[in-house]
Amino acid sequence: MSPAALIEKAVESKDTNGSIVKGSAVLHRHLHYQPHRVVRASGSNLWLDNGQKVFDSTGGAAVACLGHCNERVKKAVMRQMNEVSYCHSLFFSTSSAEALATELTRSTDGHMTKAFIVSSGSEAMEAALKLARQFHLEKHPPQPQRTRFIARRESYHGTTLGALSVGGHLARRALFEPMLIPKMSWVSPCNAYRGKYKGESDREYVARLAQELDDEFTRVGSDTVCAFVAEPVVGAALGCVPAVAGYFAAMKKVCDKHGALLILDEVMCGMGRTGTLHAWQQEGIVPDLQTIGKALGGGYAPVAGLLINQRVVDVLDKGTGAFAHGQTYQGHPVACAAALEVQRIVREDRLLENVKAMGKKLEAGLKDRLETHPHVGNIRGRGLFWGIEIVEDKATKKPFDPKESIAMGLHEKGMMPKYGISLYPGAGTVDGKCGDHVLLAPAFNVSEADIDFVVDMAARVVEDFFAEY
Known part of the structure; x- marks a missing residue:
């Protein structure tokens, strides 16, 4: 955020000795300005x-x-806090975590059968990248050479190093470029306003983008790619750009051809934001992995998640039976309760x-x-x-x-x-x-x-x- 967008003012607070301190103790987006x-x-x-x-x-x-300040959500959060506010997911589950996972998987008509609940979209994307890699390791025969990801330019998938690595937003990557994962590559986004040629039909445009993705698989090695990553409607990076009709069906076909997974990042555009609970429900396809966030909990708690296709679950089930990833606040009871109530309101109030x-x-x-x-x-x-x-x-x-x-x-x-x-x-x-x-x-x-x-x-x-x- 630009400093110009913030109000400059001196904020007074007191330190532990009661002395007046100028400025905020919060590390805001800019040190010289207060929001x-x-x-x-x-x-x-x-x-x-x-x-x-x-x-x-x-x-x-x-x-x-x-x-x-929705009253139903506030009451749901308080009920959960009176039941249990935290327990470690390695040892325990909670009613709110189980109910939220059931609510989410049912909303996909049974296609996505497991939910992995975390605290932010970046964490959800990190989990998606790791699970995609593990999927290929646990297939029969295993494919350990699959270590790469293909995403799209002008995309943003999160701020942690793995999520930032797969993102294609140059300005957000720039400062940390030397630290990012190198095995990533990018193809053109589906942006009709800037990407279509003059006189080109949607069908021709989709065919051209599908060929570009196919060529990228071939260039880097068809059997080295774990997954293709994309937002169904590109949010902050491009400003709400939806794909043209048929685009995601064509991309899914290319992924299937090369044995790679399709990861859809719906952190910003999903959970009802675009008119269906899941944005892919308007695209005629089902992803292998789907990240969700933002409207999942409506801001009432830090919550996001990863939805997992039965195809991926089956491979894991026949392999180690365990996802080699976990976090302290995974499935946090209060966050799950908040998200569950938000989703119930969205559904019940139509x-x-x-x-x-x-x-x-x-x-x-x-x-x-x-x-x-x-x-x-x-x-x-x-x-x-x-x-x-x-x-x-x-x-x-x-x-x-x-x-x-x-x-x-x-x-x-x-x-x-x-x-x-x-x-x-x-x-x-x-x-x-x-x-x-x-x-x-x-x-x-x-x-x-x-x-x-x-x-x-x-x-x-x-x-x-x-x-x-």
Whole structure:
């Protein structure tokens, strides 16, 4: 996050001796600036310590799918804490962990039969990479030469070293490049706005991308690849870019041809965000491994997970019978209870229907207000997951110079009391270095009035920002 997006102010606190200390003891995103401090939240609204009210149109990072301070979730968390707040998964299980796993696997129509619950999307991706490797070691005959992964450029799969290694976002990798796992390679993302040739049909575009993936398998050695990794709808890295029809079916076919697994990263786009509980349910395929997070627990607890296809479970069952990976807070009872209640609310209140309906309204409103704006290159998304790509030149799709920090400037503009809306900024949209977008991901239970407000304020922010630029 750019320092320009934060409020600079001196924060006073007291040390253990009672002396006044200037500055926060928290290692914030930037040492020289303090972020806005939230003192109260309800529904989609946040109140800051300066008295300002802000509409959280992004759910943080597409996390708060039920909004804030949901009474059912708070009560579920307290019930679990009264039962047991922690126990080690090596020795014990809990009712909340068992019930959450059952809820999740049932939601896949029986395709994904095991759930591995952790505390963050990065941890889920680490687990996915390790399980993919172990799968090939436990096959008969074993294939120990499979040590590589293929992912896509302009992708982001997490911040831990393994997850960062498989990600293709150049700016996020840059500082840690010498420490990252070398056996990774990348192919083009499925980004119709920037990737399709003039006059190329979706079918032709998919065929070209499938051939590129097939060629990459051949280049690195068909029998050396553990898995292909991709987001069904690319979140923060590209700004809500969905694949064109038929893309994932074609990619799955290439993976099957070369004996590799398909890992779908649904940490940001999954658990209902795009209109179906799992984004792959709109693609006509089933992954071998699937990471989930963010809307899984709606921000009520740090929780994410890995869903595992029966195909993978069968190999493990016939082999060692154990996943060679574990974490202290794996299956944390309170996190599982929070996520379970969130998922029950989504199901019982039929919120996916609202995601679809309000998503169509959001799409229509954004396109009506902003599609012809000279600096709006593309509006894309699915469900309640929409991105607005900003360009310097609409005709050529030329991005702004990264030094201009356009996306962060739009976020700052939205945070002004005149607008009172949080827009999620993203940079590196074009190639991991250049390009800007802002992302909208409101709560699943938003009303029509909420969507009208989001559309109006987002449009006014963009229009006023460039009128004054």
